[in-house]
Amino acid sequence: MLITRVITALLLLPLMLGAVFYLSAPLWAAFAWLVVGLALWEYSRMAALRGVAKWLYLAGSGLLALAIYQLPQPLQATVAHGLLLLSLPVWLLLTPLWLSRRWPLPKGGRAMLLGWLLMLPAWLGFVAWRPDDSVASATQLLAVMGLVWVADIAAYFAGKAFGKRKLAPAISPGKSWEGVAGAVLGVAGYTWLVTRLGWLQFDLPMSLLLPLALALTAVSVIGDLLESWFKRSAGIKDSSSLLPGHGGVYDRIDSLIAVLSVSAALRFLLA
Template sequence: MLITRVITALLLLPIMLGAVFYFSAPLWAAFAWLVIGLALWEFTRMAGIKGWPQAGYLALSSLLAVGFWQLPMPGQASLAHALLLLALPVWLLLAPLWLVRRWPLPGGMKAMLLGWLLMFPAWLGFLAWRPDGTAASATQLLAVMGLVWVADIAAYFAGKAFGRRKLAPAISPGKSWEGVVGAVLAVAGYVWLVLQLGWLQLDLPLAGLLLLALGLTAVSVVGDLLESWFKRSAGIKDSSNLLPGHGGVYDRIDSLIAVLAVSAALQRLFA
């Protein structure tokens, strides 16, 4: 299993990095939607949406993404701003409350609306952090994605080595508070490195960047746990089998979906 995971990661990483650094803005928007669209497809499977309703919903979602991209810039910017700001109450209030109350994953129209609330802001986050094809924009997006990867990897190994106290045993028994501490420490070191390298175009001192990064680490944990709860609610282990050794696309980007949306929304608010 570990060898399969590593091989899949080694195959996917060059594709992602190539897209981030070399795709034009329209091509990047299409590639990012492919990633988000696959996660949305997996979400519909969890919610029990099948057949023509599933196909129609996914087709409509893609048409909405194309329509957004075709909007003139003032209208596109205003709509993106509104949708990203909507992501803040979704991820800072609704998602934590969902985990505390352990609401079941809804079906039908409620699930479709929830899918849009989760996925569209994440897609806009991909676009907001990489507004053009310059190396500076690509590096900025990579820095945000790197925070999620560092937190995830550190949490995994810290949890394996020191995990004793379960974080949310009813939702994801494998996660521990020790893993969270490991993620926080690793992210703190990562932020210092990113600041030294000048990867982020943010006018923040180290203390402010650390505070922001630690908040986003908490958001990444919420994103991870929420998808875990959706799977448990649906009675499945993985969101799909698209990625050998990893499960589905949603399994791989659950934390990233939350962090992209929230970080892009905060950038809009305080830029």
């Protein structure tokens, strides 16, 4: 299993980095939708959407993303900003409430609406952080994605070494508060490094950037827990078997979906 995970990761990482740094803006938007669309497909399976309704939903979601991308620039920006701002109450209010109450996955039209609220802003976040094919834009998107990866890796090793107090045993028994502390420390160091390297195309003082980065660490944890709860609610172990050794696409980008949405919305508010 470990060998399979490593091989899959070694194949996926160059693919993602190549897309981030070398695709044109339209091709990047299409690639990003492929990633998010696969996660939406896996979500639709969890939500028990079936038959023609599921495929119409998925096709309609793709056409909706295409329609947004094809809008004239001022209107496209307005729609994108509106959806990104809508993601803030979804991730900062609705999702923590959802986890605390342990509501089951909705069905039918409510499941479809929830899927849009989760996935469309994430796709817009991919596009907003990498609006063109410049190295600077690619680097700042990589910086945002790196925050999620650093938080995940630091939480894993801290949890393995020190984990005693369970974070959410009814949702994800393997996660601990010690792991969260490790993620916070890892992201704090990563934020300092990214600032020193000049990866971000905006100038915020560390006194503001660090709290924002730590808040995004919490959002990352929430995104992970939400997908774990969806899987428990659906009675499945992985979102799919698309990625050997890793489960599904949604399994791999659950935290990234949350962080991309919230970070892009916050950037818009702070601009």
